[in-house]
Amino acid sequence: MTNMKYSMLKKSFLAVIFCLSLALITPATLHAQKIALKVDAAKAALWMPNIGAEFSVGDKFSFDISVFGSYKIWGQNYKILAVQPEFRWWLSGRQMTRAYVGVSAIGAHYNLEYSGFWHKGDLIGGGLTFGYAWFLSARWSMEAYAGFGVVGYKENRYKDVKTYEDFNPNKDEFGNTSGYLLVPTKLGFSFSYILR
Numbered sequence: 001m002t003n004m005k006y007s008m009l010k011k012s013f014l015a016v017i018f019c020l021s022l023a024l025i026t027p028a029t030l031h032a033q034k035i036a037l038k039v040d041a042a043k044a045a046l047w048m049p050n051i052g053a054e055f056s057v058g059d060k061f062s063f064d065i066s067v068f069g070s071y072k073i074w075g076q077n078y079k080i081l082a083v084q085p086e087f088r089w090w091l092s093g094r095q096m097t098r099a100y101v102g103v104s105a106i107g108a109h110y111n112l113e114y115s116g117f118w119h120k121g122d123l124i125g126g127g128l129t130f131g132y133a134w135f136l137s138a139r140w141s142m143e144a145y146a147g148f149g150v151v152g153y154k155e156n157r158y159k160d161v162k163t164y165e166d167f168n169p170n171k172d173e174f175g176n177t178s179g180y181l182l183v184p185t186k187l188g189f190s191f192s193y194i195l196r
Contacts, residue, residue, distance in 0.1 A: 034062075034095055035195045036141070042188030043068050048080070054088075054192065056095040062088045064102070082108035084186065086129060096141060096194070102129035104147060106185055110155075121155025127185040139194050147186035154178040 034056040043050045052066030069081040086104035090097060105126040112119055127149015135141050157177050 036096060036192040037195065038066070038190045038192040040066065040068070040188045040190040042190075046070070052190065054096065057087075060090050060093050060095070062090065062095045062100075064088060078110075078112035080108060080110045080112065082106060086186075088129075088131075096133055096192070097135070099132050100130075102131065102145075102147065103127075104129050104149070104186060106149075106151065117157050117159055119155050119157055121153055123151045123153040125149055125151030125183075125185065129186045133192075141192045141194065142189060143192065144189040145186055147184065148182065149185040150180055150182055151185065152178070152180045 034054075036054045038052040038054060040050050040052065048068050048070040050066060050068035052064060054062050054064040056062045064086040066084050067082070068084075069079075071079055084104055084106045086102045088095075088100045088102040090100045092098040103126070106124070108123050110119065110121065110123070127147050129145050129147030131143050131145030133141050133143035155177055
């Protein structure tokens with residue numbers, strides 16, 4: 001797949017996620033329902049700035065979307081930029097209260113070192129999330145969650161002493177390796193401020 005075709009595929013996927021997000025967050029939904037802003041404390045502890053928002057959609061459902069990234073992790077120049085939307089079903093019958101099951105998607109661009117190689121590429125995937133939310137006060141709540149899923153990745157993989165071109169002489173092609181992994185797609189705990 002050429003770099004141009006891969007770029008178009010990635011842009012199309014992100015456009016679909018964006019359009020679905022807008023379709024779920026209609027003005028009528030926002031008018032009378034809960035809206036919460038949130039920060040994932042686990043990502044913040046890893047020096048990964050993040051922000052999220054959750055919107056109630058109907059009586060038992062909510063839509064959550066978060067964005068996170070980093071240019072340094074533990075002092076290293078690891079670059080990550082990701083967006084993660086999630087549709088949640090609250091088992092208690094009330095949004096943002098107690099246990100939920102979620103279906104999430106993730107799209108990310110990364111450039112990091114792992115197992116002696118630099119990995120620079122993109123991943124797209126999704127999975128199931130299980131979580132629980134506790135009210136701390138009328139406006140504040142905390143939630144813990146964990147999720148697993150499948151991600152597909154396409155990346156340039158090369159050692160520090162060599163360049164990407166040493167591994168892929170055909171420079172029109174993006175990525176000298178690709179594949180699928182079963183991984184934790186979501187893991188952490190967050191604090192939420194309920195706007196209304």
